[in-house]
Amino acid sequence: MLTVVPRPVSVRAPAKVNLHLAVGDLRPDGYHELTTVFHALSLVDDVSVVAAETLSVSVYGDDAGIVPTDHTNLAWKAAELVAAHAGRRPAVAISIDKGIPVAGGMAGGSADAAATVVALDALWNLGLSREKIMDFAAQLGSDVPFSVAGGTAVGTGRGEKLLPVLSRNSFHWVLALAKGGLSTPAVYRELDRLRERGTPPRLGAPDELMQALASGDPARVGPLLGNDLQAAALSLEPGLRRTLRAGTEAGAIAGIVSGSGPTCAFLCASADHAVEVGAELSGAGVCRTVRVASGPVPGARVRGDGTRPDGRHPDRTATDRTSTDRDRGHH
């Protein structure tokens, strides 16, 4: 008798750091108007989907124990959304290998949602347009469209309207992962509270940063990094000041809180420099763990198991693979 073994589809999706995060006023719908520059990093989650009797989510990796595996997982929500559109039952087993810190301000849940939409499109042969995929992504969260797009991009609206940014070269980063997480809505609320009590400085337009990114020179990019949510994250987690200081003392060009935090991201001059800064920071005892990563990298993509007819690898180059696999490791 012939047994048909269902074939899984595996998708890799990146973490992000906001190189510029200007937060405008609170809108009537509870979101803030943003102007942000997203940058996708080689710290990734791998999500695979395979046909099953019922919908399930399993999570692997360091932070697995604190990620929900029920209907509150963003990947589960993504599966329900795509299945409803396709008029079918969401009968898939979703397995998530987490390399992105949880509740770290690096869009980990968003990466999983993006990966699930892209994976189900392939598994069920839906032939979804890019526009439809982006529409699903925006329904799942403000950061999810960027997790699909990857690269470097300006986000406006609540972060879901994207335009690609020209950036030359790879940039090299050290990420200081914190012991706990921070809740994104709580950090936005804290910023509103700080703004009610005074006038914390607000970032302007990211024009100069865009020019620096186009030049590819990290020494020009460093001083232009900025995050309006940083004051709020530091107010909730004052210990992050020490982490930021330790990063620059370790030789990084500049450091910022990533998105809503508490991860801190440090820009370095080269890949070797990032390894040196990472080792130094690791010894300073100011964070849970340290990772090195580079960006920009592509958004959520099906991982190929071979080569395309034109002989090129379908999802990444050999160089990408070397750096990505190294970046997944601990330092």
Ligand SMILES: C[C@](O)(CO)[C@H](O)COP(=O)(O)OP(=O)(O)OC[C@H]1O[C@@H](n2ccc(N)nc2=O)[C@H](O)[C@@H]1O
């Ligand atoms: C901090 C960032 O990561 C920066 O890219 C994002 O703005 C957060 O994006 P996200 O986690 O995908 O956020 P969502 O799931 O869409 O929203 C979670 C909550 O964050 C707050 N939120 C989010 C986006 C935004 N532009 N304004 C907000 O005030 C709202 O309280 C919202 O209820």
Ligand SMILES: Nc1ncnc2c1ncn2[C@@H]1O[C@H](COP(=O)(O)OP(=O)(O)OP(=O)(O)O)[C@@H](O)[C@H]1O
């Ligand atoms: N697939 C998922 N991975 C991680 N957390 C998830 C997932 N689905 C739901 N969650 C829940 O969402 C919360 C926020 O997790 P996430 O890792 O997405 O935060 P984040 O990276 O700070 O998000 P962002 O940068 O987009 O604001 C977690 O504490 C967890 O309870």
